[in-house]
Amino acid sequence: MKKVLLCLGCNGSLEHKRIDAKTCSGKCRCKIWRVNKEKSVLVSFRMPIVLHTDLFLAAHACNQGVNAYLNNVVSDHLTNNYSQGT
Ligand SMILES: [Zn+2]
Numbered sequence: 746m747k748k749v750l751l752c753l754g755c756n757g758s759l760e761h762k763r764i765d766a767k768t769c770s771g772k773c774r775c776k777i778w779r780v781n782k783e784k785s786v787l788v789s790f791r792m793p794i795v796l797h798t799d800l801f802l803a804a805h806a807c808n809q810g811v812n813a814y815l816n817n818v819v820s821d822h823l824t825n826n827y828s829q830g831t
Pocket of ligand 1: 752753
């Protein structure tokens with residue numbers, strides 16, 4: 746059975762969209778962007794250029810942007826190291 750992905754903004758079908766599409770339209774993309782912006786803080790820090798290049802390549806290999814990739818890596822790290830009851 747073919748898995749039909751749904752839009753993160755309106756739960757509409759993404760059947761005829763790109764394989765990596767997360768929203769059905771620019772309107773839903775903006776909606777998600779605004780929600781995520783309200784639930785996040787901007788973090789700024791320095792890292793060596795070579796590390797940033799490796800980070801960019803690792804994110805690209807996972808078909809993610811650097812922000813999404815870094816968020817997932819940090820989230821997984823914190824979950825694995827600081828979760829309650831483990
Ligand atoms: Zn939508």
